[in-house]
Amino acid sequence: MTFPLDHLVFTPHDVDLSRSPLAGHIDEDTYVLGAFNPGMTRLPNGNLLLMVRIAEALRTPIRDGHVRAIRWEEAGYRLDPWPLQLVDTADPRKFMMRGGGWKVMALTSLSWLLPVELDPEGRRVEAVHYDRAIAPRASYQNYGVEDARISRVGDRFLMTTCSVSPERHSTTLYTSTDALDWQLQGIVLDHQNKDMLIFEGLIGGKYWAQTRPLGDLYFAYPPSSEWRAGPSINLASSPDALHWKPSDHPGVRPHAATTATARIGGGAQPVLTTVDGREGWLTLWHGVEPSGVVGIYRTYWTLLDKDEPWRTIATQHQPLLEPNPALTEPLKDQMYLDNVVFTTGIVDADDHWIVASGEADLACRITHMPKSAIRV
Template sequence: MLESKLEVKKEGIILQKSGLGFEVEGVLNPGVIHYGDFIHIFYRAVGKGNYSTIGYCKMKTPFEVAERFDIPVIFPQFEYEVHGVEDPRIVKIDDLFYISYCAYDGVNALGALATSTDLIHWEKKGIIVPQIGYDEFARLAQIKGKINEKYLRYNEHEKIKEKKGKKVLVWDKNVVFFPRKIHGKFHFLHRIKPDIQIVAVKDLEELTPEFWQNYFLHLKEYIVLSPKHKHEVSYIGGGCPPIETSVGWLIIYHGVYDTVKGYVYCACAALLDINNPQKLISRLPYALFKPDHEWELTGEVNNVCFPTGAIVIEDTLYIYYGAADEQIACATVKLSELLNELISNTTHHDK
């Protein structure tokens, strides 16, 4: 497995669980946005029984907490999220803030959306990804020919069709919006294992069952990234919201590989075309960073670096990530050096 050529600095833990009931088991996988005078962090907070809500704190510097709420800002309110709201990502598009998150009902984990004008009051828009059983998904996706056999392995759910009185659906997680419209359309990444797919729509109201049926008929066209290198060979998924740069959209995503001790989650990087983000420009042939500190190697889930939020200050990229599914840490890298390294790995062919 190749080692990183970049100087990535692990800055350590910046947020830990508290004694408060809603986050007594862990804090992890934060959405991060730099707005006004503060860096705003929306993080997954885990209470007893693995019930998740979204907590909030604001930072006056990348590592220094100014204020932290003692109650969650987003919590389960509907049946589709009754067991938890997880792994928020945040962007600002025009005059609205968008938080995409994973809604878990105890059986299915699906991408959902909430919006806000003030970062405090959030209006839920519901599930925005397909609600589709595996059999229908497989039938539609394979009309034009066979798909990667991992789609079957990861999404068939041992052929269980119903659980706890609910229909078992294909899990569609890691919904990550681009921070602006491209050619007048919302764009977001999402993940049905093992690949990262992309959606582009003028209006989110277009995301109907009919839309998704047609989408799956052409699934191969919407796959942006597939597992390729050893550090991501099992599956990949969206991480931080894309960062607009002069050479393309910088994507920090997570890659997963299997070992005798279980899965290892690491941070990866790629570039997508600025005008057509379905087109991959380049990707690092090695992990940007992976678990190697105690707080990443041991925790609620061992061997996890799970990047979900990033900001740029001058030439420094700050990547916030869940460490071992229990704490929130930050890593930094020079943005210019990362982009230069990506450009040197440009590819025009494979995904």
């Protein structure tokens, strides 16, 4: 499917690392591994805001028989050396510890969040707010702050992020009245969860969110079931957006009829809309088809019931958005994976949706999607 506007609006080339939170704090050359997976909302002035994940990596992670990880602590940023014989460095983004009874890894990059202001249609960058960048500031964030998702509920902006550390792999919440100045409220989900998306509106007087707990073990559905065992998009509710109770009802699950969505997870924040006369919560999510190292990531849609968000009103097995190699062709010298589009934000623009995605874990993609593209 082709769209009226589908382009990369912000790439690693657009980042000024002299204004990075790490600048002057480590005596090493760094580069932007990726500027991607942007949370998106509309600012009070009408412009769009992307909260871009900047993965800042060591240019030379391996030195003197060791691979180094970047870590924040109150005294500043540190480089931790690990002997090469103890680790697997096949992935340029991370290294895995050998041995042990479970997976342990460290990162060769540290992620921070950069607010990028776009014009109202997402065609061009208007400002880059380095002075409002979000960097680690707590011990549970000392490997970085990743993958913002922004929702506006009433007069508040709520932003969930993934905070990474040896202590835990948790979901943290930031709040704001203007989407530029953010206050860290702390941890809201204390288990590994990559995709917490707060609905843009209350349901029955409560906040609701999609969640996706990670795990290495799943129990099988019966052979005749329409569902496939694996990661699913779950639900939780809260009286205050801080204290969350998982829903007793299952949410969006992998369907047995297709392998293209064998693994799924949340994407853009759910928004209330009408599709072919049916009112409900539109959620864009990612499905992963097993292939190669990370799989093929595509974007799909589901319309959830307005009052009972665990009930699906409509969905399709056909992807809404697919990876576009033509977009990243000018960046091919920086590519370290392909076949990935990871949708992370959506804004209403009258007759179309403005959709923000991360392309190839490298750059920020903006797509103008006619509302007619989503139909039952």
